[in-house]
Amino acid sequence: MNPAFSVILLTTLTGAAQGLFLALFGCELAHALNLSAPTPGHDFYVVGALISLALSGAGLIASFFHLGRPERAWRSAAMWRTSWLSREVIVLPAFMATTALYGLSHAMDWPLTLATGAIGAVLALALFVCTGMIYACLKFLQEWASPLTVVNYLVLGCASGLTLASAYAALSAAELMTMMTSLAIALTLLGLVTRSASLLRNARLRPRSSLQTAIGIHHPRIAQRSQGLMGGSFNTREFFHHRTLQFLRSVKWTFLLLAFVLPVLLLAAGAATTSSPLLWLAFAVQYTGLLAERWYFFAQANHPQNLYYQTIS
Amino acid sequence: MTQLALVIDLNVCVGCQACVTSCKSWNTSGTAGSLADLNPYDEDPTGTFFNRVQTFEVGSYPNTETVHFPKSCLHCEDPPCVPVCPTGASYKRAEDGIVLVDYDKCIGCKYCSWACPYGVRELDPERKEMTKCTLCVDRIYNEALPERDRKPACVLACPTSARIFGDVHDPDSSASKAIRERGGYQLMPEWGTEPSNHYLPRRKTEMTIRPDEIVRTDNPLKVDGLKPMPDASTPALDDAASW
Numbered sequence: 001m002n003p004a005f006s007v008i009l010l011t012t013l014t015g016a017a018q019g020l021f022l023a024l025f026g027c028e029l030a031h032a033l034n035l036s037a038p039t040p041g042h043d044f045y046v047v048g049a050l051i052s053l054a055l056s057g058a059g060l061i062a063s064f065f066h067l068g069r070p071e072r073a074w075r076s077a078a079m080w081r082t083s084w085l086s087r088e089v090i091v092l093p094a095f096m097a098t099t100a101l102y103g104l105s106h107a108m109d110w111p112l113t114l115a116t117g118a119i120g121a122v123l124a125l126a127l128f129v130c131t132g133m134i135y136a137c138l139k140f141l142q143e144w145a146s147p148l149t150v151v152n153y154l155v156l157g158c159a160s161g162l163t164l165a166s167a168y169a170a171l172s173a174a175e176l177m178t179m180m181t182s183l184a185i186a187l188t189l190l191g192l193v194t195r196s197a198s199l200l201r202n203a204r205l206r207p208r209s210s211l212q213t214a215i216g217i218h219h220p221r222i223a224q225r226s227q228g229l230m231g232g233s234f235n236t237r238e239f240f241h242h243r244t245l246q247f248l249r250s251v252k253w254t255f256l257l258l259a260f261v262l263p264v265l266l267l268a269a270g271a272a273t274t275s276s277p278l279l280w281l282a283f284a285v286q287y288t289g290l291l292a293e294r295w296y297f298f299a300q301a302n303h304p305q306n307l308y309y310q311t312i313s
Numbered sequence: 314m315t316q317l318a319l320v321i322d323l324n325v326c327v328g329c330q331a332c333v334t335s336c337k338s339w340n341t342s343g344t345a346g347s348l349a350d351l352n353p354y355d356e357d358p359t360g361t362f363f364n365r366v367q368t369f370e371v372g373s374y375p376n377t378e379t380v381h382f383p384k385s386c387l388h389c390e391d392p393p394c395v396p397v398c399p400t401g402a403s404y405k406r407a408e409d410g411i412v413l414v415d416y417d418k419c420i421g422c423k424y425c426s427w428a429c430p431y432g433v434r435e436l437d438p439e440r441k442e443m444t445k446c447t448l449c450v451d452r453i454y455n456e457a458l459p460e461r462d463r464k465p466a467c468v469l470a471c472p473t474s475a476r477i478f479g480d481v482h483d484p485d486s487s488a489s490k491a492i493r494e495r496g497g498y499q500l501m502p503e504w505g506t507e508p509s510n511h512y513l514p515r516r517k518t519e520m521t522i523r524p525d526e527i528v529r530t531d532n533p534l535k536v537d538g539l540k541p542m543p544d545a546s547t548p549a550l551d552d553a554a555s556w
Contacts, residue, residue, distance in 0.1 A: 001427070068421020068441030075418055076399035085424050086399035137397070140430045140504050208503050209430065211369075215382050216498045216512055219371045225379070228333070228365030231358035234435040238426060304501065305432025308367060308384060 001141075002241050003298035006065035011131055012160070012290045013059035014092065015153065017052040018124035019161015020168075021099055023183070024048045025117035027176060032114055038175035042106045045113070048168060049103030056096050084137055088130035095123040128154040135297075142205050143301040148198040155194050156259070156290060159187035163263055163286050166270070167279035174274065181271035181279070185264050188286070192260040195293070199252070202300060209304040224310040235309050241299040251296045258289025316390065316410035316482045317448055318509035319465070320491050321383055324516050326475040328366050328381030335470030336364040336385070336446075344451045346416065349439040361437045363446040364467055380515065383475075385467070386433040386446035387500060387508030388412050394425035394434060403443070410482075410509060411450055416442045430504050448478075481509055 024045055031039050064070040079086045098120040105113045132150030139145045162184035169176040211222045227236075241248070263286035270278035340363055341348040350360040364385035371378045388405075392412050395403050402418035403425045405411070414425075414434075419442040426434040426443065434445045449465035452458065462469065468476045479488030488511075491497060497511035 066422060068423075068436060069419065072400070072418070072420045075402075076420055076422070079396075079399050079401045082396035083399045083424075085397065085422065089399060134424075138393075138428055140501075141427070209501050213501050213503055215369060215380070216500055216514070217369070217371055217380060221371065221373050223370045224367065225370050226368040228367045228384075229362070231352075233359055234361070234426070234438070235432045238423065238436070239432065303427070303432070304430045308432055 001298045001301045001303060002238055003295045004066055006062045007298070008291055008294040009062035010059045010066070011153070012287065012294055013062065014056045014127065014131070015157030015290070016160040016164055016287065017055035017059065017099075018095065018127055019158040020048060020052045020055070020164050021095075021102075021120055021124050021161070022158060023162050023165035023180065024052070024102075025121045028114060028117055038173070038179075040169075040173035040176055042109065044169075044173045044176075045106040046103045047172065048165070049099050049106070051164070051168065053096060053099050053103065056092065056099070060092060060096070084130055084133040088127065088134060091123055091127045091130050095120065095127050098123055125154070128157055135301075140209065140304050141301045142207065143202045144297075146198065146201060148194060148201060151194050152191070152198055155187060155191045156293065159184065159191045159263075160283070160286050160290055162187055163267060163279070163283045166267060167276060167283050170270070170274065170276035170279050177274065177279075178271060181267050184282075185267050188260055188264050188267070192256070195256075195260070207302065207304070209307060211307050211310075214304070214307040224308075227309045227311060230312060233309075235305060239303040239306055239309075243299065248296070248299060251292050251299070255289050255292035255296055258285055259293050260289070262286075263289070314410070314482055315408065315480050316388075316509050317453070317479070318388055318410070318481045318488060318511070319385070319448070319468070320477040320479070320481070320488045320497055320511045320513060322475045322477070322491070322495075322513040323380060323382065324475075324513060325473040326366070326381040326383060327473055328368055328379075329472060330366055331470040331472060332383055332467035332476065333362060333364050333366055335466045337362055339449060339452065339466035340447070343449075345444070345447060346440060348444065349437050351438060359438065361435050361444055363433075363435075363444070378515070383467075384431065384433065385510075386412060386448075387431060387506075387510040388446075388448065390507035390509055391505065393428045393430070393504075393506055397424050397428045399424065411448050412445070413447055413450065414443050414445055416440070416444075419443050430501055430506065431508075453478075481511065 027040065028045065064073060067073055076089045077086055080090055098116060102113065102116045102120050105116050129150055132153035135144040136146060136149040162180060166177060166180040166184045169180045212218050263282045266278055266282035266285060270282060337348060348361040352358045364383060366381055366383045369380045369382055371380055388411055392405055395405055395412065399422065400418045400420055402415045404413060404415065406413060421436060421441045421443065423436055426436065434443055437444045452465060453463050455463060464478050468478045477488045477491050479486035481488050481492065483489060491513060492511045495513045497513050499508045499511060
């Protein structure tokens with residue numbers, strides 16, 4: 001597929017926002033359950049919810065750039081019974097509204113912050129499932145059609161959110177920093193495991209469609225001589241990244257380094273030296289790595305329609 | 314239940330592109346709105362087409378065959394493009410099985426084109442709406458047209474009659490008969506989309522020649538084994554007489 005920058009931004013920004021919200025709610029829950037967690041003040045939650053809201057808002061804005069007709073975007077909530085995209089369109093604003101309410105409840109010192117947070121956490125998790133399932137439900141895009149797609153959206157979103165939470169905690173609630181960084185390191189390492197699992201799975205995929213099944217002629221040697229057009233078309237632009245294999249491979253190693261290896265080192269260094277700039281750097285590096293990771297996720301998927309568009313002449 | 318579809322005979326398609334131009338001509342000037350043609354005479358021409366004829370070479374030289382392969386929306390029985398559409402713009406008509414896009418509802422998110430394994434949906438670069446083959450729904454029910462013209466434009470244009478249009482659920486239709494009698498098949502059956510359009514396979518053509526087809530038995534000059542001309546070795550008149 002040809003990666004669209006709007007979708008890359010949408011999924012990475014909202015992923016970090018959801019992860020950060022889950023970190024905030026986790027803090028409050030741990031405190032409520034008397035898990036001897038340190039208690040930050042209300043301000044920590046208010047500013048944290050604002051950061052999460054800003055990130056998911058930016059993701060929502062980015063998503064509009066993917067649409068040919070953004071003025072009709074309001075229609076897209078209609079088919080929630082069948083379409084994961086429609087479900088995402090409903091859950092994302094609901095998550096943002098709950099995040100806003102959560103921040104407001106803390107700012108106003110209203111009761112029931114824990115209940116609001118619980119609803120927000122459920123919505124954050126549901127949003128991860130919706131986003132992942134948009135891709136995982138397309139069964140003939142074999143690189144995507146796996147539970148690992150959903151798992152990766154969840155784990156990588158949480159990892160980046162917790163790295164952000166560590167950097168934020170180092171600034172405003174230093175007593176939380178150790179817990180946050182260790183969780184961020186754990187999730188980043190888990191992300192490395194699950195993302196590597198999907199890379200291994202995709203490397204071993206055997207495409208189920210071939211030129212033989214595509215045109216229904218069962219001769220072992222078929223070569224396309226003309227694809228029915230001399231210039232480009234929607235089919236040649238939308239479903240192929242037009243990059244070399246070497247470029248693809250370099251993006252893979254880049255994202256493995258930037259999204260997982262370097263952030264773990266920076267998080268550990270930041271926690272050891274209680275240095276907030278190092279933790280912010282960890283988030284910046286990890287986010288850049290996740291942009292590359294998402295680009296690779298799209299570029300790697302090989303759409304069977306490409307079988308029909310092999311040769312111009 | 315009716316399921317209108319095309320049955321395409323690969324045995325007689327000659328790749329003349331008449332169906333492509335006829336489709337474009339009808340649909341760009343029809344009720345569905347224009348189909349873009351960007352830079353038609355410059356570098357990088359591009360545009361929207363509902364129907365393309367592709368060419369494949371099967372076998373290795375010198376034992377090859379050229380297969381011309383027309384491809385448009387297959388109007389699947391279980392179309393994967395329909396359930397993924399977030400606005401309900403993409404739908405399958407219950408009454409005749411045609412898969413259509415409600416252009417006024419389409420937001421141009423391209424998700425349905427990702428969900429189609431055949432690559433038969435195109436986002437029009439000017440209208441920014443998803444477009445696709447409508448089986449000429451504005452022709453086939455058009456009572457202003459004479460009855461024999463109420464067929465998709467591609468079917469009427471085909472000079473070799475490689476396209477049969479009809480109800481594939483009606484066992485007596487010419488489309489169903491062709492599928493049944495000539496082994497019509499579906500594309501990419503592995504994904505369970507059950508395309509309604511079928512393709513008729515190419516047939517082996519062998520020439521059988523009987524001896525009496527080479528040597529005409531009723532040739533009057535061959536009667537009794539007599540040759541129509543004397544052998545070159547037999548003396549001619551010039552040899553026999555001196556003038």
